[in-house]
Amino acid sequence: MKNIILLLSGLVLINCSKSGGEKYEVKADLMEVLQEDKEPAAAVPAPPPLAISEKLLPDENRVNKDVYTPKKTDTISKKIIKNGDMKIQVGDIKKTQKQVNEIIKKNKAYIQKEEFQNTDMDDNLTLIIRVPHKNFDALINSFSDGIGSVLSKNISSNDVTEEYTDVAIKLANKKIYIEKYRDMLKNAATTKDMLEIQENIRELEDEIDVAEGRLRFIDDRVNYSTLNLNLFKEKVRSSATSKIGFGSRFIDSLTEGWNSFVSFLLGMVSLWPFFLLIPVIIVLWKKWKSRKKNKN
Structure with missing residues (x-):
């Protein structure tokens, strides 16, 4: 009888240990599944890009950095x-x-x-x-x-x-x-x-x-x-050493004199309107003088 009881007790213990192991394995599988489920949830998705129009002019705070x-x-x-x-x-x-x-x-x-x-x-x-x-x-x-x-x-x-x-x-x-x-x-x-x-x-x-x-x-x-x-x-301007001799300088002086004379004539011609006024002034002056004599 004792042997039967001991045999039954051994079987019960074996079954309990098996059932406990199965529970532990199930719990371990559930933890792995939970961890796998949590990992993608923990990753924060990248924020959507801001509208470019809002960033066209750099912000002062951001630029200063x-x-x-x-x-x-x-x-x-x-x-x-x-x-x-x-x-x-x-x-x-x-x-x-x-x-x-x-x-x-x-x-x-x-x-x-x-x-x-x-x-x-x-x-x-x-x-x-x-x-x-x-x-x-x-x-x-x-x-x-x-x-x-x-x-x-x-x-x-x-x-x-x-x-x-x-x-x-x-x-x-x-x-x-x-x-x-x-x-x-x-x-x-x-x-x-x-x-x-x-x-x-x-x-x-x-x-x-x-x-x-x-x-x-x-x-x-x-x-x-x-x-x-x-x-x-x-x-050095001298007749002995200078390449520009007396003859050359004499011709240059004649040329300069002629150019001055031509310039003078052209200047006189440019004054022709004033020359036209001189006869008019003389005639008016004579008329005024004759009238003055007649009055006297």
């Missing part, structure tokens, strides 16, 4: 433009020009413009020279020593660091704006929005081109200084 501000590591070196003017009297233009070319080559400069004039009074050679800024002072000193008598010299320095920094910051901000407009163009909902955004992009591109051109111009003027050099040789 994106505006480029210079950092300590973005400090711009000094931008100084140097220019100069020199006038030098020389004994021989051709010889001096060779010396000038050697000095220019030595200082890694170049001639931007050259102009020569031969007048009755002097020979005149004008050069516009561009020289690396670090060689500017050496070039000036070389011209001041040895090639002639310096009659005038004017050197100026213009600090454009503030202007360069201002243009550079505005350029960086415009590039930020144009990238935002391009992103907005990809999500444009209507043709009107697309046209408005494209117009804003076009205007920004024009402004960026102008700003970049200004920076390139400043860099060029800073990196290469400009010197206006004038070389002249005064001609």
